Amino acid sequence: MRLVLAVPGDLAAPTGGYAYARQLLAHLPAQGVAVTHLPLPGGFPDPSADDLARTAALLAAVPAETRLLVDGLAYGALPPEVIRAAGRPVAALVHHPLGYETGLAPGRAASLIASERAALAQASRVVATSRFTARMLADAFGVPPGRLTVAEPGTAPAARVRPRPGPSLRLLSVGTVTPRKGYDVLVQALASLADLDWSLTIAGSLDRAPDCAASLRGRIAALGLRDRITLAGAVTPEALDRLYAEADLAVSASVFEGYGMALTEALARGLPLVATTGGAAAETVPAGAGIAVPPGDAPALAAALRGLIADADLRAEAAAASWEAGRRLPDWPATAAAVAAALRNP
Known part of the structure; x- marks a missing residue:
């Protein structure tokens, strides 16, 4: 399976969402997925008209036989017509809804929630990074449960930190x-x-x-x-x-x-x-x-x-x-396997 993972902004940014994307790029090939990163404009989730035009052109230029997975930082802000213009099923990767970011003005939050609801209605498959987020997308955004897949982030094994008595x-x-x-x-x-x-x-x-x-x-x-x-x-x-x-x-x-x-x-x-x-x-x-x-x-x-x-x-x-x-946490190969399975069944 060939896949393009479309992510806005700087892929090297030190946030959980970008780390998740980097790990997918590293581990999906072992799941039989030939994955390529497609950089999208960095203006999301507040794209300019030029950002949207460039994004539409980038998505439409992806070869027809290649699947598309768009990171939620961009996907939730895409107008439905941009998603449809890609000319193939488009899957969304959602970490948490854009309109739930703390500190947004009420009007802006409502606008983002409405935009994401409309965009998700176009998604062939929605990958959520937690069971909580999946339930929220089903209950508050109307995503059919059969279209949802949960792929929790992996956690790399690490050395145990032994408890210290203090005092500091x-x-x-x-x-x-x-x-x-x-x-x-x-x-x-x-x-x-x-x-x-x-x-x-x-x-x-x-x-x-x-x-x-x-x-x-x-x-x-x-x-x-x-x-x-x-x-x-x-x-x-x-x-x-x-x-x-x-x-x-x-x-x-x-x-x-x-x-x-x-x-x-x-x-x-x-x-x-x-x-x-x-x-x-x-x-x-x-x-x-x-x-x-x-x-x-x-x-x-x-x-x-x-x-x-x-x-x-x-x-x-x-x-x-x-x-x-x-010790019971999933690793990144398990995360990649869940995403690959979801995308093989759009």
């Missing part, structure tokens, strides 16, 4: 600094834990939402936490591995996750977790591997962090459960 605890939060990641809530929660011995590293791009990053820096300074919180920015895979290896506790304050790849990377290393229940994160983090709290609730997040930071035995119990859960 190193916290790690991984993800691009955007409003959806809830870093403002995390900083607020940590401000009430000044009596405990902790430090936090936030590893994630500071360029995607510059205003959000600037506001976060200001909030950290205003709360007197500059000596305890490090904004590392985007880091290399090797640097991220080191950060995980040095961490004692992984934390996510995300408002909404389509899956939560940073959470499974923590599980793969046996790190205890404090995470919100926003979106698919409630299902990604198993019971016992840490403490789950509602998104946006700084006092609940602070209480959960205090419990694990202050109690070495509780951390050790959560770490053991995290390690066991991590």
